[in-house]
Amino acid sequence: MAAALLARFLPPDYRVELVESESIGTVGVGEATIPQIRHFNQALGIDEAEFLRETKGSFKLGIAFDGWRGEGHSYMHAFGPVGQSSGLIAFRHYWLRAKALGHAKDLAHYSPNEMAARNLRMPGPGGADLPYAYHFDASLYAAFLRHYAETRGALRTEGTIERVERDGETGDIAALVLDGDRRLEADFFIDCTGFRALLIEGAMGAGFDDWSNLLPCDRALAVPCASGGDFTPYTRAIARKAGWQWRIPLQHRIGNGYVFSSQFCSEADAADTLLANLDGSPDGDPRLLSFTTGKRRRQWIGNCLALGLAAGFMEPLESTSIHLVQSALARFLQLLPAGRSTPSTIDHFNAQADFEWSRVRDFLVLHYWANGREGDPFWDAMRALDLPAALQAKIDQWRDTGHTHREHEELFTEVAWFQVFAGQGVLANHYNPLADAMAEQDLLDFLASQERQLEQAAAAMPHHADTLGRLMARPAKRNTAA
C-alpha cells in the first residue's frame, strides 16, 4: 500500500524501493475492510471491476455480531446511517422513546445497509447509494498493489534484511544490510516488516504499549474452506467460548479464523471449534498466529515510519488494521518533510496515532465488556474489565442522555457506537425530551414508514452474487492498474 501510494503521488525525482523477502512471505490474513478502502483505491485510480477480479473480492455492507449478547442473538454494525433524524435531534432519541413505549423494533429494521445485507442484496451501479467495503484475498491484493507500484517506477528488491545501520550522529537509519552483503541507503525508511518490526523496534527501540489487559485474545487460528452457506455481503463475527470466529466470503472460498485467548482455551480446543464450524471442507490445517495487542509507543522516529503490523496490532473484530495503514499513509503524506523530519512534525503525527489507535481499541473493548454470555469464564472476565476513562465516559453519556458523539477525527461515528450499544443491550436510561414533541401515533408512523421504505428498497435490489458477477463482467476502464 505504501509503495503504491508513494509511486503514484511523489514527484518524479523521488525513488521508491520496496524490499521484500519471499522466503519470509507476508502474514497472509486480513481480508475484511471498511468503506474508506474505496477512497484508497480511487486515489490510485484502480478500476473496481478489475480490482474485484484480481483479488477475488466480494462486497461488504457491515459486520454481523452473532452470539455476543447471548446464544442465538445477532445484531449488525452496518455501515452508513440508521434511521432518519427529525427536527433537531437524531433518530436514536425517537427510537429510545419508542422502545420505552414498547414499540421499537431492533435497529435491523431501520438500517438501509442491514436490511439489504440480511436479505443478501447488494445494489449495483446506479442503484441505491449504500456505503460499502470489500472482502478480498489479502495476498492477491498485495500482489496487485506490487504490480501497480512497479509499473509506476517503484523498484522491488528481493532480499532479507540482516542488519539495520544507524547514523552515529543523528541516530537516523543510514542503511539496510541485506543478505549477500548488499547495502541499501535511503533518506527515509518505512518499516513494513510485520510483527518483526525490524526497523522501528529492532533498530530504533520505539517501545510497545501492551493492551492485552483490555484485549486479552492473543492467538488466531486461520483456515480457508470451500464455499458453502450464504454468499453474505457482510462479515460474520461469531462469539465462541474464548473469543470469536470470523467468516469472510470470497469468490473462490470462505476465509475463517478463531481469535481466542490462550489463557482460556488451548490450541487443540480452538482448532476443534473452528473445524467444527465451517461451511465447507477446510483447505489444509488451521494456521496459528500469535500476537500481543498494542501499539508502538512511537510509530515515527527520526527518518523511520512504521506501518501495518510493525506499528502494532488490534484484533480484526472491526476490520481496522488495513484502514490504519491507509490512514497513517494519508497523515504522513500531509506532513511529508521536505528534508529532515522535524520533532514537531513527528510529535504531531505520533499524537494523532495515539488518539486514533486508543479510540479504536475502546470501541473493540466495548463489544467484549458489554457481552451477555454469562457462565463462560472468558466472557465473565471480560464483563469485569476495568475500562479506560474515555470509554467509561462514552458509556456514561449514552446511559444518561441517549447521546453519543464522535470526538475529533475518531474513526467510528456516533451511529457505529449507537449500533453496538443497542445491539449488545447497553440501554440508555433517558432520551432527549425534544423527542416527546412528536405525538405517539406520529412516532409509530414515523418508524413504520421508514421500515416499509427500506423493505421495499431491499426487495428491489439484485442479489450480492448477481451484482458482483455483472460488475466483474465489465471491461476494465482505461488508466487502471494493469
Ligand SMILES: Cc1cc2nc3c(=O)[nH]c(=O)nc-3n(C[C@H](O)[C@H](O)[C@H](O)COP(=O)(O)OP(=O)(O)OC[C@H]3O[C@@H](n4cnc5c(N)ncnc54)[C@H](O)[C@@H]3O)c2cc1C
Ligand atoms: C489473525 C489476523 C487477522 C487479520 N484480519 C484482518 C482483517 O480482517 N482486516 C484488516 O484490515 N486487517 C486484518 N489483519 C491485519 C492485516 O493482516 C495486516 O494489517 C496486513 O496484512 C498488513 O500486514 P503487514 O504488511 O504489516 O505485515 P506482513 O504481511 O507480515 O508483511 C511483512 C513483510 O515484511 C517482509 N519482511 C519481514 N522481515 C523481513 C526481512 N528480514 N527482510 C526482508 N523482508 C522482510 C515480509 O517478506 C513481508 O513482505 C489481520 C491480522 C491478523 C494477524
